[in-house]
Structure formats: structure tokens, C-alpha cells
Amino acid sequence: MAKHEEINSISGLNASKGIVIGTAYVRKLDQETIVARTLISTDKIAEEMAKLKKAQDMVAEELELVRKKIEKNLGPAYSDIISTQLAILTDQEVFREVKAYIEEHHVNVAFAYRVVVNQYVELLEDHDSEYFKERVSDIRDIKQRVLLALISKQTILSTFTIDKPTIFVSRDLNPSDIMMLVSENVVGLITEFGGKTSHVAILARAMKVPMITGAKEALQNIESGQTCILDADHEKIFIQPSQELLDEYAREIDKLEKQEQVFIAAHDKKAITKDGFTFKLGANISLPFEVDDVKKYGADGIGLYRTEYLYLMKQDLPNEEELFNEYRQVIENMQNKEVIIRTIDLGGDKMSVFWDQDIRFESNPFMGYRAIRICLDQPSVFVTQLRAILRSSAFGKASILLPMITHIEQLTESMAYIEEVKRTLDKEKILYDRSIEVGMMIETPAVVMNIENFVDKIDFISIGTNDLTQYTLAVDRGNERVTNVYNHYDPSIIKMILKVVNAAHKAGIPAYVCGEMASEFRALVLFMAMKVDGLSVVPNYIGAVRDHINTCEQRNAEQHLKKILQMKTRKEIIDYLDNLSDCS
Known part of the structure; x- marks a missing residue:
């Protein structure tokens, strides 16, 4: 491939090799959710906590679907990652702290939940440990899932429907995301955070899904619906590329696919x-x-x-x-x-x-x-x-x-x-x-x-x-x-x-x-x-x-x-x- 330095391109790290063309789907939920602060009366506290329980149940049901996919593809031993997320989701200490915050400040449950969980995220983000950084990702993921269910009464799976080759763009990803996405016509992955040696990157390579991590400007520059070229081999992402570049990459992909068939034969x-x-x-x-x-x-x-x-x-x-x-x-x-x-x-x-x-x-x-x-x-x-x-x-x-x-x-x-x-x-x-x-x-x-x-x-x-x-x-x-x-x-x-x-x-x-x-x-x-x-x-x-x-x-x-x-x-x-x- 010839080198291209188009204006509308960004760089990252090659986490999983490959070249794909697809339509971008940008998960804006990864960005900090804006939650309105509404004052409530004391007699509404029980009603607010019931909303949280219902939202948690919705998320738990979705995570169980993801667990089944992981067990089908990898085996039961690997579904513990969902157990970790379910443990975070149902943590009674978080539930009690949310209730205490509402009782003290008389605010709506979504605002209280966001404040309490963000405190946990801030504590763990200060750690140098890669393990704890992975847990931050899990906690943030659960927070966004619960807030979505609280505010819009929807789950992530219910908001994500595609019928064409799609490049999924997000702030970061969990292994459960990978398992959920690769069977949903997702041909490539882009994240702003994460490393080449993270277990998400290893899983993407194992499942042969091209992936670029460390694309710091991805959410800022890519919009859902835009055509993108994800060239993990050369660590480049082209946004709304010219027809000439699309044709060149289409020929390259066709060449690589034919070559692969020769190797398999x-x-x-x-x-x-x-x-x-x-x-x-x-x-x-x-x-x-x-x-x-x-x-x-x-x-x-x-x-x-x-x-x-x-x-x-x-x-x-x-x-x-x-x-x-x-x-x-x-x-x-x-x-x-x-x-x-x-x-x-x-x-x-x-x-x-x-x-x-x-x-x-x-x-x-x-x-x-x-x-x-x-x-x-x-x-x-x-x-x-x-x-x-x-x-x-x-x-x-x-x-x-x-x-x-x-x-x-x-x-x-x-x-x-x-x-x-x-x-x-x-x-x-x-x-x-x-x-x-x-x-x-x-x-x-x-x-x-x-x-x-x-x-x-x-x-x-x-x-x-x-x-x-x-x-x-x-x-x-x-x-x-x-x-x-x-x-x-x-x-x-x-x-x-x-x-x-x-x-x-x-x-x-x-x-x-x-x-x-x-x-x-x-x-x-x-x-x-x-x-x-x-x-x-x-x-x-x-x-x-x-x-x-x-x-x-x-x-x-x-x-x-x-x-x-x-x-x-x-x-x-x-x-x-x-x-x-x-x-x-």
C-alpha cells in the first residue's frame, strides 16, 4: 500500500492486525453522561430506589445474554468476567451509599448514582496497577449501562442495531463488549484508551477482528454513519476517505482475501x-x-x-x-x-x-x-x-x-x-x-x-x-x-x-x-x-x-x-x- 497522509485521518496503535472498510458506530455513552440534578421530597426516596433496582435488573438481564455468548464461544470457565461485572452491578455498599446520598441531598437517583460511582472511579484511577485500571473500565461500563437504563429505560443492546459492516468506536472496551459485538456484524474496533497487550487486545486478535487502540481523537473526530477505513496494519484510520482511496483499499482487501485462500489451500x-x-x-x-x-x-x-x-x-x-x-x-x-x-x-x-x-x-x-x-x-x-x-x-x-x-x-x-x-x-x-x-x-x-x-x-x-x-x-x-x-x-x-x-x-x-x-x-x-x-x-x-x-x-x-x-x-x-x- 502507498502511504497516505489525508487531512481527515488519525493514528493509533495496532492491537489486532487487519484492514476493513465500514460505517462508523460511535458509542457516545462512553463519554461522561450528563445527568440532570432534580430535587425530590423525602416521600419519593423509596420510589427513586425502586427505579435503581429496576435499572439494575435490566442491566443484569443483558449481562446474562452476554454470559451465554461467552460460554458458547469460549466455555463456562471464561464467563467469570461477567460475574465481576454483576458483582459491581449488585454491590450493596453502592446501593446503600446512593440511598444515603439521596437522603442527605434530596436529589434524584440517577444524579446520586453517578456521583457515588464516580467516587469509586476516581479512587482507582490513581492506582498504577494495570489490574485496577481494568476494574475502572468495568465500573465505568456498569455505570453507563445503569444510567442509560435509568434515564432512557433502554439497555446498550437495545440501542445497538446494525445491518451492514460496522466499525465500532468507543472510549474503551471490555471483553464482554468484544463477545457481544463480533457476532453483530462488527468488522473492526477503535478505542481511545487501552494497550496492545491488554486482554481486550488479545481477545480481538484471537477472534481476528482488526483493532486500533490509543486513538486519542476518535470520539472527537468520528461520527456515527461516516465511512471509515481501519488500517490496523499501518495504524491509521481514514474518515470519510476519497473514492480513490476507498477503491485502492478495496483492491488491497480483495488481494489479501484471495491470498489467504491460497494459503489455506x-x-x-x-x-x-x-x-x-x-x-x-x-x-x-x-x-x-x-x-x-x-x-x-x-x-x-x-x-x-x-x-x-x-x-x-x-x-x-x-x-x-x-x-x-x-x-x-x-x-x-x-x-x-x-x-x-x-x-x-x-x-x-x-x-x-x-x-x-x-x-x-x-x-x-x-x-x-x-x-x-x-x-x-x-x-x-x-x-x-x-x-x-x-x-x-x-x-x-x-x-x-x-x-x-x-x-x-x-x-x-x-x-x-x-x-x-x-x-x-x-x-x-x-x-x-x-x-x-x-x-x-x-x-x-x-x-x-x-x-x-x-x-x-x-x-x-x-x-x-x-x-x-x-x-x-x-x-x-x-x-x-x-x-x-x-x-x-x-x-x-x-x-x-x-x-x-x-x-x-x-x-x-x-x-x-x-x-x-x-x-x-x-x-x-x-x-x-x-x-x-x-x-x-x-x-x-x-x-x-x-x-x-x-x-x-x-x-x-x-x-x-x-x-x-x-x-x-x-x-x-x-x-x-x-x-x-x-x-x-
């Missing part, structure tokens, strides 16, 4: 270079229903199964049976193709709700209490997940992947827990795969520098290029002020990856890559030259990556790598890779 092909070097091409997934796409696009297995989503969608820690049922479903559906299950990689800010410890306010959560550190500090959480993984391994081919290992002692302790769980299952006469493989993520410079002491203790390694780049370059990849610093093609990153791959091969174990870099064409030359054993990408990238590999020659890639290793700047490297007419 070729799902049996393997990722083999022209001179016979074979990659194991896996898929990254977060939710069980993504397995359908994994099979549709012809992945060799699941190279990274992120297991965090069930934890994020529940009020309480998932129990062993819930985890086991989910893992078993994925493993059985993959029909003996490998499923690499990563143990939870969550930060303390998201997990603190499950414990009494105050770990919500870390100044730098990426460097703090997260992933394997939590698992080893909270062994009951770790053991529960390990039991579920091992039990599910009896129903197909599963492997365990440990994230954020930074020193040998962590790996040793993790392996000890795995062995302890195996012994317990043996005593209980519960079946599992006794030869299950255990690997570790390579994500920090500390592990890279000491890689030779790790590779003889594990069965495989998987390089997480996103975190490896972040930690090596000391850059927050979510901070827009330093995005120019974050770059996979820094000479240090390429040398680190090569060092890790060579160490793995010397130890006789496979080396995989599962970060964003695995799906970038310019990086494939590097991975061929290094003889990386496998790549793992999102399911709908599998066809394009495989097709590119099929056009390359591995021996020529080695010559390119020799030249690149002599280069001193990332610009030199990127320019060199981009100027290759092909990778042969």
Missing part, C-alpha cells in the same frame, strides 16, 4: 527452503478456539500456548480441573501434534487480587514480581498448573515451557517441582506422559551470557524476541517516547540470538523463536542462516511465512549473515535486509 505444505532446509512452523495461541485456525492454516503444532487468559478472565484462581479441561481440549484437538504450554507469564499487578499481599504498586512491573518468580514464590499456583499440564499430556503430545528464567537456581527449583508433581501423580495412579519435554524461554541478557550452563538441563529453548529486545536495550516497548530505541535488528540482538542457537545445537537440543520477529520477512533470512529449528507465529501468519521460506535458499542466507555480523548499526542491517530482492 496450501495448508499441507511444509516450510522448506529450495535447498531442503526445513523449519518446524508452529502457532501462537491464547484461547482454545484458535486451534481451528491452527489446523486451517496448516501449522506443525502449537509453538506457544499462552495460558494467562483464563487467569485474567476469572475472579478467583482457576482450579486444576478448569485448567486440565482446557489443556486437554487443545491437546486432543491438535491430534498428536505438539502443544508447547507456557506456564503463566503474568505480573504481580494482575495476580495480586488473588492474594492478601500488597504487590500492586511496583514502579517497574516488567522488572519485578512476575512469571516464574510468582510461581516459585506461590508454589500452590505453580503445582496446580503443572498437575493440569501433566494430566493433559496423557491425551496427546504436550511440552512444558518455563518463562522468565534468569538464573540456574530458578531452573533447578522449577524442575524439582515438576519431578515432585510427577511423583505425586504416580502415587495417585494418574496417567501422564513420562517423557514430556521441558524447555525454557530465553528472554534476558543474563541467560544469554550464561546459556552454556542452561542448555544441558532442558530439552529445548524458545527465544522470546520481544522481551529479549526490551531487556537488552533497557527500553519499555509500550512507551511511545522510546519506541525508536526498541528494535529487533540492533547488532547486539542478532549476536545474542546467534549465540543462543549455536549453544542449543552444540548441546543437541532444538532452538525455536516465538516472538514478533518470527513473522517478519526480513528476519527470516537471519533465522535460516542460523539454522533455527522452528518458528511460532499467530495462526493467520503461517501461510505467508511458509510461502516466503519456500522461495529461499538456506546456503545463501548464511552468506548474508556473515556480512550482517560485520555491520555496526541497526540502520545498516535493516537497509541491507530490505534491499535484498529475495532471500536467495
Whole structure:
């Protein structure tokens, strides 16, 4: 696509890739609702509180409909997010505070409800915790639903009816919104707030709905009924575009759709270079229903199964049976193709709700209490997940992947827990795969520098290029002020990856890559030259990556790598890779 800088366009962040054209529907309810303040007499208080109860019942009925959709698409374990919203909706303390406010100020119930709930929002908005920011979104969503029911006697679903491709625009979204909207002819999503790594963004990617977040001027610039182009691939939104631009994008969308059909038809092909070097091409997934796409696009297995989503969608820690049922479903559906299950990689800010410890306010959560550190500090959480993984391994081919290992002692302790769980299952006469493989993520410079002491203790390694780049370059990849610093093609990153791959091969174990870099064409030359054993990408990238590999020659890639290793700047490297007419 040619670059376009039309006057009527805004930018944001790519939360879920894709390009769509549709009619905008702007949910103005996300903006602060103007509620009239009306004085009432004491004898009207009971009547006002009855109005609130009726409005809450209307919202509860709507949320139950959303719960059914979530359970149908994801399974019962994921509907806890609606339980959270219902708990907020029916909170008796809020009900009592609203009544007390009315009794003291003699005002109408809508005004009192808005004041009371806004106080909760203001308290939580001051917190640094991403978890509590998510709760703010839930509270604000319930507030708007209740106010709509109070003022207009309508619910959000009753006000939202569409019969054509629609791009939904709002201040922010909840997972329940996504589940409600994607089956209602919504082809794209735009929000003013939210991040690329939020669970809403993950769900949008899983459901293949193009989404742009962080579009700060969306509600100000977009009106319902306007035609929009949502180009998440290039992080642009075009409002009321010219016919010329519409035609150009229509051709691009048609081209992409045809190309996708070609990739699906070729799902049996393997990722083999022209001179016979074979990659194991896996898929990254977060939710069980993504397995359908994994099979549709012809992945060799699941190279990274992120297991965090069930934890994020529940009020309480998932129990062993819930985890086991989910893992078993994925493993059985993959029909003996490998499923690499990563143990939870969550930060303390998201997990603190499950414990009494105050770990919500870390100044730098990426460097703090997260992933394997939590698992080893909270062994009951770790053991529960390990039991579920091992039990599910009896129903197909599963492997365990440990994230954020930074020193040998962590790996040793993790392996000890795995062995302890195996012994317990043996005593209980519960079946599992006794030869299950255990690997570790390579994500920090500390592990890279000491890689030779790790590779003889594990069965495989998987390089997480996103975190490896972040930690090596000391850059927050979510901070827009330093995005120019974050770059996979820094000479240090390429040398680190090569060092890790060579160490793995010397130890006789496979080396995989599962970060964003695995799906970038310019990086494939590097991975061929290094003889990386496998790549793992999102399911709908599998066809394009495989097709590119099929056009390359591995021996020529080695010559390119020799030249690149002599280069001193990332610009030199990127320019060199981009100027290759092909990778042969």
C-alpha cells in the first residue's frame, strides 16, 4: 500500500492486525453522561430506589445474554468476567451509599448514582496497577449501562442495531463488549484508551477482528454513519476517505482475501527452503478456539500456548480441573501434534487480587514480581498448573515451557517441582506422559551470557524476541517516547540470538523463536542462516511465512549473515535486509 497522509485521518496503535472498510458506530455513552440534578421530597426516596433496582435488573438481564455468548464461544470457565461485572452491578455498599446520598441531598437517583460511582472511579484511577485500571473500565461500563437504563429505560443492546459492516468506536472496551459485538456484524474496533497487550487486545486478535487502540481523537473526530477505513496494519484510520482511496483499499482487501485462500489451500505444505532446509512452523495461541485456525492454516503444532487468559478472565484462581479441561481440549484437538504450554507469564499487578499481599504498586512491573518468580514464590499456583499440564499430556503430545528464567537456581527449583508433581501423580495412579519435554524461554541478557550452563538441563529453548529486545536495550516497548530505541535488528540482538542457537545445537537440543520477529520477512533470512529449528507465529501468519521460506535458499542466507555480523548499526542491517530482492 502507498502511504497516505489525508487531512481527515488519525493514528493509533495496532492491537489486532487487519484492514476493513465500514460505517462508523460511535458509542457516545462512553463519554461522561450528563445527568440532570432534580430535587425530590423525602416521600419519593423509596420510589427513586425502586427505579435503581429496576435499572439494575435490566442491566443484569443483558449481562446474562452476554454470559451465554461467552460460554458458547469460549466455555463456562471464561464467563467469570461477567460475574465481576454483576458483582459491581449488585454491590450493596453502592446501593446503600446512593440511598444515603439521596437522603442527605434530596436529589434524584440517577444524579446520586453517578456521583457515588464516580467516587469509586476516581479512587482507582490513581492506582498504577494495570489490574485496577481494568476494574475502572468495568465500573465505568456498569455505570453507563445503569444510567442509560435509568434515564432512557433502554439497555446498550437495545440501542445497538446494525445491518451492514460496522466499525465500532468507543472510549474503551471490555471483553464482554468484544463477545457481544463480533457476532453483530462488527468488522473492526477503535478505542481511545487501552494497550496492545491488554486482554481486550488479545481477545480481538484471537477472534481476528482488526483493532486500533490509543486513538486519542476518535470520539472527537468520528461520527456515527461516516465511512471509515481501519488500517490496523499501518495504524491509521481514514474518515470519510476519497473514492480513490476507498477503491485502492478495496483492491488491497480483495488481494489479501484471495491470498489467504491460497494459503489455506496450501495448508499441507511444509516450510522448506529450495535447498531442503526445513523449519518446524508452529502457532501462537491464547484461547482454545484458535486451534481451528491452527489446523486451517496448516501449522506443525502449537509453538506457544499462552495460558494467562483464563487467569485474567476469572475472579478467583482457576482450579486444576478448569485448567486440565482446557489443556486437554487443545491437546486432543491438535491430534498428536505438539502443544508447547507456557506456564503463566503474568505480573504481580494482575495476580495480586488473588492474594492478601500488597504487590500492586511496583514502579517497574516488567522488572519485578512476575512469571516464574510468582510461581516459585506461590508454589500452590505453580503445582496446580503443572498437575493440569501433566494430566493433559496423557491425551496427546504436550511440552512444558518455563518463562522468565534468569538464573540456574530458578531452573533447578522449577524442575524439582515438576519431578515432585510427577511423583505425586504416580502415587495417585494418574496417567501422564513420562517423557514430556521441558524447555525454557530465553528472554534476558543474563541467560544469554550464561546459556552454556542452561542448555544441558532442558530439552529445548524458545527465544522470546520481544522481551529479549526490551531487556537488552533497557527500553519499555509500550512507551511511545522510546519506541525508536526498541528494535529487533540492533547488532547486539542478532549476536545474542546467534549465540543462543549455536549453544542449543552444540548441546543437541532444538532452538525455536516465538516472538514478533518470527513473522517478519526480513528476519527470516537471519533465522535460516542460523539454522533455527522452528518458528511460532499467530495462526493467520503461517501461510505467508511458509510461502516466503519456500522461495529461499538456506546456503545463501548464511552468506548474508556473515556480512550482517560485520555491520555496526541497526540502520545498516535493516537497509541491507530490505534491499535484498529475495532471500536467495
